[in-house]
Amino acid sequence: MAYVPEGILCSKSHEWILDEGEVFTIGLTDYAVEQLGDIVFVELPEVGAEFQKDETFATVESVKAASEIYMPAGGKIVEVNEELINSPEKLNEDVWGSWLVKVDCSNWGEDSIGLMEYEDYKESVS
Numbered sequence: 668m669a670y671v672p673e674g675i676l677c678s679k680s681h682e683w684i685l686d687e688g689e690v691f692t693i694g695l696t697d698y699a700v701e702q703l704g705d706i707v708f709v710e711l712p713e714v715g716a717e718f719q720k721d722e723t724f725a726t727v728e729s730v731k732a733a734s735e736i737y738m739p740a741g742g743k744i745v746e747v748n749e750e751l752i753n754s755p756e757k758l759n760e761d762v763w764g765s766w767l768v769k770v771d772c773s774n775w776g777e778d779s780i781g782l783m784e785y786e787d788y789k790e791s792v793s
Contacts, residue, residue, distance in 0.1 A: 677788035703729040740778035742770040
């Protein structure tokens with residue numbers, strides 16, 4: 668099994684979030700990327716945009732399908748992974764290293780309810 672960063676939490680809609688102190692990093696789970704197949708396009712929000720939990724914040728397209736990506740916890744976008752815009756295939760190469768956005772989560776305590784630890788998430792999708 669590939670290395671999974673400690674502290675990763677996953678949503679039922681297949682996003683992961685990692686508390687990195689000042690900000691939270693958000694990406695797509697290995698299961699989601701595997702289901703999508705070869706990713707060919709990623710649309711990310713602007714820095715400064717604000718989203719509520721479960722609101723669509725990005726779109727990922729693969730050779731199989733387009734998929735909306737949902738915010739696992741509400742907050743303000745403080746950084747986007749520009750590299751993915753030009754090289755979306757990096758998501759297929761390194762799920763945990765190819766994050767989508769970094770967010771200042773304004774309501775983490777309440778928004779974290781319902782997120783799963785990675786092992787529980789893997790069980791829920793197997």
